[in-house]
Amino acid sequence: MSDSGDFDEPRKRRFIGPALLxxxxxxxxxxxxxxAAVAFxxxxxxxxxxxxxxxxxxxxxxxxxxxxxxRELSEEQVRNAAVIVRVGQDLKVPPRxxxxxxxxxxxxxxxxxxxxLGERNDHDSLGLFQQRPSTGWGTPEQIxxxxxxxxxxxEKLVTISGWxxxxxxxxxxxxxxxxxxxxxxxxxxLASTVVNSLTGGAARAAAGxxxxxxxxxxxxxxxxxxxPVGGEVGSGFRTxxxxxxxxxxxxxxxxxxxxxxxxxxxxxxRCQAHLANGTDxxxxxxxxxxxxxxxxxxxxxxxxxxxxxxxxxxxxxxxVVGQHVAPGQEIGFTGxxxxxxxxxxxxxxxxxxxPSSNGAIDPVPFMQRMGxxxxxxP
Numbered sequence: 001m002s003d004s005g006d007f008d009e010p011r012k013r014r015f016i017g018p019a020l021l022x023x024x025x026x027x028x029x030x031x032x033x034x035x036a037a038v039a040f041x042x043x044x045x046x047x048x049x050x051x052x053x054x055x056x057x058x059x060x061x062x063x064x065x066x067x068x069x070x071r072e073l074s075e076e077q078v079r080n081a082a083v084i085v086r087v088g089q090d091l092k093v094p095p096r097x098x099x100x101x102x103x104x105x106x107x108x109x110x111x112x113x114x115x116x117l118g119e120r121n122d123h124d125s126l127g128l129f130q131q132r133p134s135t136g137w138g139t140p141e142q143i144x145x146x147x148x149x150x151x152x153x154x155e156k157l158v159t160i161s162g163w164x165x166x167x168x169x170x171x172x173x174x175x176x177x178x179x180x181x182x183x184x185x186x187x188x189x190l191a192s193t194v195v196n197s198l199t200g201g202a203a204r205a206a207a208g209x210x211x212x213x214x215x216x217x218x219x220x221x222x223x224x225x226x227x228p229v230g231g232e233v234g235s236g237f238r239t240x241x242x243x244x245x246x247x248x249x250x251x252x253x254x255x256x257x258x259x260x261x262x263x264x265x266x267x268x269x270r271c272q273a274h275l276a277n278g279t280d281x282x283x284x285x286x287x288x289x290x291x292x293x294x295x296x297x298x299x300x301x302x303x304x305x306x307x308x309x310x311x312x313x314x315x316x317x318x319x320v321v322g323q324h325v326a327p328g329q330e331i332g333f334t335g336x337x338x339x340x341x342x343x344x345x346x347x348x349x350x351x352x353x354x355p356s357s358n359g360a361i362d363p364v365p366f367m368q369r370m371g372x373x374x375x376x377x378p
Contacts, residue, residue, distance in 0.1 A: 295337025
């Protein structure tokens, strides 16, 4: 994949995956006191601006990171999202729960408080979360109260063991038991943006730190993402001296645990290390700048067509192909196998489930927008 030898690009293949939202937006939300009008919109003009991470490192990053394209939500939709977030705050549910709840309501009702629709009704489903009186969610009058409906959703969510480390789809499905369990994932990024806008960034905060803009170390952001390691960002993405460097290098000591950046399925876990003449070098020993390949590495497929890659592990990965991993789950340990001159993690993010250079994006702004910036200390 890179002339620096970090990764050998595979043959181009055709991938079928969910349509991916490819440009970044930023949101402006004007919220007045209870009952006031709410305006919400995304400003596409900010796509090319840089901004400070606000995480104590003074780093400037570009906002082009493959997040939701601009779109409008109505006053009613934003007001209902605000109610859902407020109830979550009042119940002291961690910010990740707010995103799950808003995304669930986006799928179930498009954030509209739906009454009984007669022949178009799905059984006796009502309200923001399409809860059913006949299955014990409450009376029709109660369910049609957005605050009540949101509270019932959260009360069920927090009883699910490990919900904070589940994918959004898994957590939502445990609550809703939907006939379409895979439908929630497509709303995750927009829900994160809406919640972040409503809370001034608190959706990216760790539980118990509602004023903090970013998480660090092993904490999981409300978006469901976390930094794979806490090391300093070294060589950057497609720099002038390494224009085909399709990721960033995170500098950490040998043997540092590497964590999955988000929930997903392991699609590759293998060794790749050889000389320029094709001679196998292997991953049982350290690599060098004259060795090509990623060494021991892992690829994980995530929701919404995101794919991440983690290179130069010191030994065989801790996970296997087909394994489901949670955000922050250990997948291996840092080393210097393959094309490497010292211990680090070469970390890549790809769009459209495309592992080639065509799918690669800069991980620094992407992870910043996910609320899990790279380069933060544990």
